[in-house]
Amino acid sequence: MQNINWGIMACGGIAHQFALAIKKLDNCTILASASNTVGRAKDFTKKHQIPRSYNDYQSLVNDPDIDAIYIASTHNFHFENIKLCLKHGKNVLCEKPFTINAQQAKILIRLAKTHNCFMMECVWTRFLPAIEHLKQLLAQNIIGDVHTVKANFSICDNFPPEHRLRNKNLAGGALLDLGIYPLTLAAIVFGEHPSRIQSSAVIGKGGVDESSCYLLEYEHHQRAILSASFIEEAPTEGVISGSKGYIRIPDFIGAQELHIKLENQTEKVFSFPFDEDENFTFEVSHAMHCMRENKKQSDILPLDKTTAMMTLMDTIRSQWGLKYPDE
Incomplete structure (x- = not known):
């Protein structure tokens, strides 16, 4: 089987999760x-025992031994980072949201075709075994006609004003960072449109949505x-309601259980456990298979679905009059 050599672009918190996943595969x-950031790549490579480190992204894409690059930068940099990788013939796995708007996504899709590169957005929820099983259950109409999806993703850590979630210059806000997950669950159940x-x-005060x-x-x-929301505590949970019952998904972002309650029956629980450091293994394994x-592109999360999600979030932001500096 072909060995795939990865490069990591940006070494923030989520990049550590990716590095742990690779070690499992x-x-x-x-x-x-x-x-x-001077010194950050060196510290990152030391922690994860990575052979090479670079203090700029150009050196990374110039490395002829790298097959694919995982992009873990803040949202506002995704467009330029992906473009740099594609122009140097590198396959791309980019953290969600793929870009800050649909127009950027469409430009990158054309560029990926021009340079014959694989490209996929990282929305790890879509690749989890529990979510794959959920799709099978819905296809079997186990809860009858599906009427409603309810989902929330909230965290509350008293983020300081300079935090990326509150920073408009970094394309912050609850929608792009957190809201994409409830929107994804709805898309899985009902489609993208x-x-x-x-x-x-x-x-x-930072000009972005703190709760939406x-x-x-x-x-x-x-x-x-x-x-x-990132200003309130609330359960992270998804509930899919149908004419014959419902499916409840605790912590649907990283779903490991499906709770199914059908009429006149006791609740059944289907479990799909995995360790914390295996969070990203499912999406990374899928990307490498592709x-x-x-x-x-992925057949689980093809690029037209990524574009549809960006278009949906564009529409939502337009209702609030929220534009980012790069738009």
């Missing part, structure tokens, strides 16, 4: 990491009632 190696979109947001809610309506009177098969 066969036939792949992290060959190099790069950071624009709601017929009506309503939303509201609490815009903080989204009501999506679909054909056949189906609805998704979704929310995200590369080895010479595919240029």
